[in-house]
């Protein structure tokens with residue numbers, strides 16, 4: 001239930017709905033809980049709603065940190 | 073960036089495992105609770121315990137909404153479903169949880185009740201639009217992650233004057249539950265730190281745990297769901313414990329910030345208010361730990377519309393879910409585990425939910441070993 005997955009926004013529709021791509025499958029979700037969502041953004045979806053946009057810069061920082069740890 | 077594969081690299085996981093082994097002091101035993109059931113499943117699915125040294129123990133917490141719902145609420149939902157001209161909708165797992173006498177919503181359905189599984193509360197709204205002659209009741213459960221969608225549905229129902237739609241509200245609050253767990257001496261003594269929830273924290277923000285961490289002097293690291301996120305968070309916890317520090321750290325910065333999703337918080341405050349008290353399976357009555365529909369949306373509150381007096385529900389006597397949810401027992405400590413209680417024939421909520429500890433151990437654990445040791 002609390003499992004929520006990253007999905008890519010493909011289209012924004014009327015009534016705060018959007019089409020997202022989750023692992024190759026397109027589905028319609030609600031974007032009523034977030035502001036300024038754009039096509040190409042990655043969002044976390046849960047029970048049919050986007051909970052947040054993923055922050056690419058922060059993701060890159062975390063990945064760099066993890067890679068650094070793997071080097072030592 | 074896919075935000076998935078980048079956080080699943082096996083070599084990096086091994087490297088972090090080595091760092092954890094180096095940092096974990098031999099004189100100490102680290103007991104870390106992953107509060108959220110989603111983390112329990114990720115930990116077992118990726119076999120992370122096998123990467124950890126023996127003195128780093130993962131303990132599953134009560135963060136499984138299906139698991140913590142007390143049996144009286146399930147009995148209430150079944151009673152609602154049995155009323156004439158009612159369609160009761162809920163998320164998948166909820167339908168199989170046994171109530172008193174092992175009766176579930178699925179069994180009520182077999183007896184003729186109109187019970188429907190929905191993926192989203194939006195589906196329940198659509199069922200209400202399509203069935204104006206029926207009362208459509210949405211059995212709402214979940215932590216802060218699932219609360220905002222329910223709140224949005226209430227706003228839509230009011231706007232559309234969808235008077236045959238109502239919500240049986242069972243939303244519960246994470247930081248309050250964490251606090252109550254730490255008030256319990258046995259649980260408190262048993263825990264050195266928390267892997268903090270991922271998606272709940274998207275909504276509430278990392279600051280929401282500050283008071284609990286300070287008051288009970290426990291480190292909390294908010295962690296993403298991928299295996300590298302979890303290994304990284306475990307390392308950060310061990311570092312805090314070694315340094316005798318406590319406080320909230322955020323490992324999942326790509327999704328969680330300090331204040332959370334403010335828009336969602338506003339939508340929740342517009343429609344819901346805090347209950348004086350609410351019962352949790354395993355933790356008992358906890359003050360201010362759950363949400364109810366507020367006065368402005370009262371006409372959509374199933375409890376107001378269909379008051380039913382439920383006599384205290386009865387759990388299966390041998391089921392150890394309560395102790396498991398407090399972090400003081402493990403699934404293999406239950407006499408019924410895997411022998412009589414299985415995902416196909418669950419005796420308790422922890423075996424039903426995809427986030428329940430018993431279900432995780434059953435799905436990914438070595439059952440033979442667990443039953444013989």
Ligand code: SF4
Nearest residue numbers: 392393406413420430
């Ligand atoms: S194995 Fe079944 S009966 Fe035992 S604690 Fe888990 S859910 Fe309850």
